[in-house]
Amino acid sequence: MGIIEVRNLTFKYANSDKPSLYNINLSIDKGEFLLITGPTGCGKTTLCKCLNGLIPNSYNGDFNGEVIVDGLSTKEHPVYELAQHVGLVFQDPENELFCTSVEKEIAFGPENLGLPRDEIRRRVEEAMAMVGISHLRERSPYELSGGEQQKVAIAALLAMKPKILVLDEPTSNLDPFSAYSILNLLFNLKKEYKMTIILIEHRLEIAAKMADRCAVMNDGRIIAIGPPEEVLYSDTIESIGIGIPKIVKLVKTLGLSSRPLSPSVLADILKVKK
Amino acid sequence: MIEFHNVFFSYQPGKDILKNINLKINKGELLAIIGPNGAGKTTLIKHINGLLKPQKGYVKVLDMNTKETTVALLARHVGFVFQNPDHQLFAETVEKEIMFALINFNFPENEIKERVERILHELDLIKYRNKSPFMLSGGERKRVALASVLCYDPSILILDEPTIGQDFHQKLNLIDLINKLNKEGKTVIIVTHDIEFVADFIPKCIIMSEGRIIADGPTEEILTDSKLLLENYLLPPQLVEISIALNINPPTINFEKLVSFIRKIIERKE
Amino acid sequence: MNIFDFEYKRESSIIHRLDPRAKLVYLILFTILTVYFTNPIILFLVFLSSLPIAILGKIVKKWATSIKGSLFFIVFIFIFNFIGIFWTTGNFIDTITISIAMAIRFISLISIFSIFFLSTSPEDLMQSMIKLKLPYEYVLTFNMAMRFVPTLAKEAQTIIDAQKSRGLEFEKGNIFQKVKKYIPILIPLIISSLRRAEIIADAMESRAFGASKTRSFLYTLNMNKKDFIFIIICIIVFITFLSLKIFFNIQ
Numbered sequence: 091m092g093i094i095e096v097r098n099l100t101f102k103y104a105n106s107d108k109p110s111l112y113n114i115n116l117s118i119d120k121g122e123f124l125l126i127t128g129p130t131g132c133g134k135t136t137l138c139k140c141l142n143g144l145i146p147n148s149y150n151g152d153f154n155g156e157v158i159v160d161g162l163s164t165k166e167h168p169v170y171e172l173a174q175h176v177g178l179v180f181q182d183p184e185n186e187l188f189c190t191s192v193e194k195e196i197a198f199g200p201e202n203l204g205l206p207r208d209e210i211r212r213r214v215e216e217a218m219a220m221v222g223i224s225h226l227r228e229r230s231p232y233e234l235s236g237g238e239q240q241k242v243a244i245a246a247l248l249a250m251k252p253k254i255l256v257l258d259e260p261t262s263n264l265d266p267f268s269a270y271s272i273l274n275l276l277f278n279l280k281k282e283y284k285m286t287i288i289l290i291e292h293r294l295e296i297a298a299k300m301a302d303r304c305a306v307m308n309d310g311r312i313i314a315i316g317p318p319e320e321v322l323y324s325d326t327i328e329s330i331g332i333g334i335p336k337i338v339k340l341v342k343t344l345g346l347s348s349r350p351l352s353p354s355v356l357a358d359i360l361k362v363k364k
Numbered sequence: 365m366i367e368f369h370n371v372f373f374s375y376q377p378g379k380d381i382l383k384n385i386n387l388k389i390n391k392g393e394l395l396a397i398i399g400p401n402g403a404g405k406t407t408l409i410k411h412i413n414g415l416l417k418p419q420k421g422y423v424k425v426l427d428m429n430t431k432e433t434t435v436a437l438l439a440r441h442v443g444f445v446f447q448n449p450d451h452q453l454f455a456e457t458v459e460k461e462i463m464f465a466l467i468n469f470n471f472p473e474n475e476i477k478e479r480v481e482r483i484l485h486e487l488d489l490i491k492y493r494n495k496s497p498f499m500l501s502g503g504e505r506k507r508v509a510l511a512s513v514l515c516y517d518p519s520i521l522i523l524d525e526p527t528i529g530q531d532f533h534q535k536l537n538l539i540d541l542i543n544k545l546n547k548e549g550k551t552v553i554i555v556t557h558d559i560e561f562v563a564d565f566i567p568k569c570i571i572m573s574e575g576r577i578i579a580d581g582p583t584e585e586i587l588t589d590s591k592l593l594l595e596n597y598l599l600p601p602q603l604v605e606i607s608i609a610l611n612i613n614p615p616t617i618n619f620e621k622l623v624s625f626i627r628k629i630i631e632r633k634e
Numbered sequence: 635m636n637i638f639d640f641e642y643k644r645e646s647s648i649i650h651r652l653d654p655r656a657k658l659v660y661l662i663l664f665t666i667l668t669v670y671f672t673n674p675i676i677l678f679l680v681f682l683s684s685l686p687i688a689i690l691g692k693i694v695k696k697w698a699t700s701i702k703g704s705l706f707f708i709v710f711i712f713i714f715n716f717i718g719i720f721w722t723t724g725n726f727i728d729t730i731t732i733s734i735a736m737a738i739r740f741i742s743l744i745s746i747f748s749i750f751f752l753s754t755s756p757e758d759l760m761q762s763m764i765k766l767k768l769p770y771e772y773v774l775t776f777n778m779a780m781r782f783v784p785t786l787a788k789e790a791q792t793i794i795d796a797q798k799s800r801g802l803e804f805e806k807g808n809i810f811q812k813v814k815k816y817i818p819i820l821i822p823l824i825i826s827s828l829r830r831a832e833i834i835a836d837a838m839e840s841r842a843f844g845a846s847k848t849r850s851f852l853y854t855l856n857m858n859k860k861d862f863i864f865i866i867i868c869i870i871v872f873i874t875f876l877s878l879k880i881f882f883n884i885q
Contacts, residue, residue, distance in 0.1 A: 129533065130501075130503055130530070130534065131503075169842075171842075173839070173841060178836075184785065185837065188781050188838075189781075190756055190757055200852075201849055202845050203845050204845070204848050204849055205850055207851075232784070232785070246841060247840070247841065250841060262528060262529060265400055265401045265557050266557060267400065267597050267598075295602055331534070332531065332532055333531070333532050333560075335602065336601075336603055336619070340619070340626070343619075344626055344630070353610070354609055356606065356609065357609040360633070362609070362610050410795070413799055415798065436802070439798065439801050442799075446796045446799075448792075450822060450825060451789070451826070452796045452800070453822060454818045454822050454825075464818070468800060468803070498825060513799075513800065
């Protein structure tokens with residue numbers, strides 16, 4: 091059994107006429123890096139909110155099926171309890187950060203848990219170190235750049251010590267350099283700290299190389315899931331509105347049999363020496 | 365058509381956001397302004413419709429000096445679509461939203477009706493005409509914001525980060541529209557981080573960094589200079605990275621060219 | 635920036651380090667003095683007493699900016715009172731005295747509140763309110779509202795720019811038309827705030843908001859000697875001013 095089990099999940103928002111998610115079945119292993127992508131409106135954000143319990147606890151609608159996170163069913167446990175197992179990072183850091191210093195921002199979560207002060211202090215230091223922002227501790231979150239803000243948001247969630255991190259398009263408002271930095275951070279969190287990472291992303295060129303599996307959603311369903319090369323090179327997803335990496339289009343046009351995801355691997359295949 | 369001459373601008377004394385900007389944009393050009401965060405891109409474009417006025421130097425738009433012209437007068441010729449449509453939408457219906465600018469610019473009533481009809485059709489918004497703009501999806505709201513600016517036919521169109529949150533198909537629709545408007549003679553200026561979009565579709569680009577214009581020229585030349593890009597905290601487009609990895613000189617952003625180069629490499633090996 | 639630029643910035647002055655409860659005592663006592671007295675000279679002295687605190691707090695520039703920003707209102711209050719009182723009493727000296735007093739009273743209030751908010755971090759304020767046994771949810775709501783004021787101000791400016799770019803002209807039109815022109819500004823601001831509120835709520839829940847009834851705090855407030863000295867000084871000054879009323883019957 092994976093650390094996240096989604097079984098026959100169908101969800102329709104209360105004020106919507108059709109479901110946002112149809113019969114989703116997904117099993118995610120501990121320590122896995124899962125990349126989820128799909129056109130606008132495919133249900134990615136809704137799925138994220140189902141993974142940390144915001145749906146069905148805070149959102150009204152028809153919720154059918156089950157989502158089990160680290161052994162807990164999201165229907166039967168409040169969000170604040172699930173928050174210690176799975177952290178959710180949103181798109182726009184400006185609306186996620188609401189304290190006057192980075193330190194206090196990161197302490198917010200543990201404070202909510204009523205933890206003793208030295209434990210809070212320890213978690214804050216650890217989270218800042220994991221993300222590499224200890225030097226920003228006294229700064230005010232809204233003075234920071236978008237990339238730094240997003241790192242603070244991630245640290246704020248890491249202070250809850252979740253085993254799973256779900257990120258809903260965390261780089262869409264960031265410039266490419268900061269985006270790259272965040273994606274690298276996520277890869278490190280998986281590699282060094284063995285965290286399970288679920289990333290919704292459009293910038294597939296960088297993220298695809300880091301992921302263990304890639305899932306493509308369309309119209310509320312998962313239509314493809316598997317190792318990134320398999321999924322991105324498959325013909326089924328060509329017609330869907332996702333940004334297939336240029337290297338995939340190139341290799342397919344050339345008719346090569348291998349499925350590289352990075353330019354250096356392509357260079358190896360063509361035996362081009364630097 | 366748009367001219368920046370020795371322009372300096374700062375929000376607070378001592379911290380210049382724009383440093384000695386000299387720029388000429390001709391009628392009918394289609395160009396992108398790229399650069400790292402804080403480069404001053406948004407500050408620059410706000411000078412084109414007069415929202416900001418230079419402290420030193422001048423900006424001339426269609427022979428009007430922006431320091432001597434009101435924003436409303438400039439806005440009649442310069443359509444500015446902001447990044448977040450929610451910062452513009454306020455009316456009860458989509459139709460009323462589109463009429464807003466037309467009413468502000470004193471268009472005669474029959475012309476207003478005609479223009480609203482036309483733009484609703486062009487941007488596929490007819491079925492939403494009596495709906496509240498707030499009930500629409502994100503992409504649809506972006507279209508309404510765009511429609512409310514295009515309806516009065518400005519000769520210059522500025523789009524601030526139009527591709528954020530747009531998926532592949534939406535971007536294709538966007539570039540179709542941009543090309544159509546450009547063919548009609550409109551000057552289109554796009555500020556964006558999306559270097560792939562620029563590489564694929566925009567013929568000319570300008571790099572801004574730290575308040576200055578670093579480069580100004582054809583996209584093919586600028587985006588293939590990876591040294592220039594990295595120096596300015598920009599990542600090269602994928603096709604350029606692939607060109608470099610395969611020792612293809614000069615690198616290219618043209619898909620067909622790259623395919624034929626690689627085919628030659630494969631043939632040579634065989 | 636403007637009259638309501640009461641934004642807290644980190645500084646290491648004595649005043650910043652005072653417990654918010656001590657500053658709250660200052661706020662209440664001096665507000666009482668400002669509202670109680672009508673003699674312009676006394677009111678001016680009360681206003682002047684803010685100056686040493688502003689200096690100690692290293693916030694003189696921002697404090698002065700708030701006051702400068704409220705100049706329009708001060709003049710308005712003066713003129714308004716002048717016309718009203720002269721109309722009623724016809725006595726020139728009384729009119730001038732009262733009008734000046736009203737104006738100084740306003741400046742004084744701006745001054746006191748400005749010092750308080752410029753030198754107190756929202757979190758410390760929040761904690762002091764909690765220590766005063768106010769319910770946490772209300773305190774947090776108030777705190778959040780304060781924190782997002784600069785964000786809203788920035789957004790309002792963007793919205794104004796966006797609507798000006800569609801030809802909206804604020805200068806033109808009679809008073810009714812001018813007021814109507816604020817609708818395209820207010821509606822996007824309100825809608826945007828509603829959307830933002832939903833996102834913030836999600837973000838807070840995702841960090842276990844509501845998990846424990848006994849929430850802990852990384853930094854706690856403790857009143858120390860300096861706080862009590864400050865409170866005592868405030869009380870002494872308060873009593874001194876009051877004695878002017880009692881012994882010399884100055885209003």
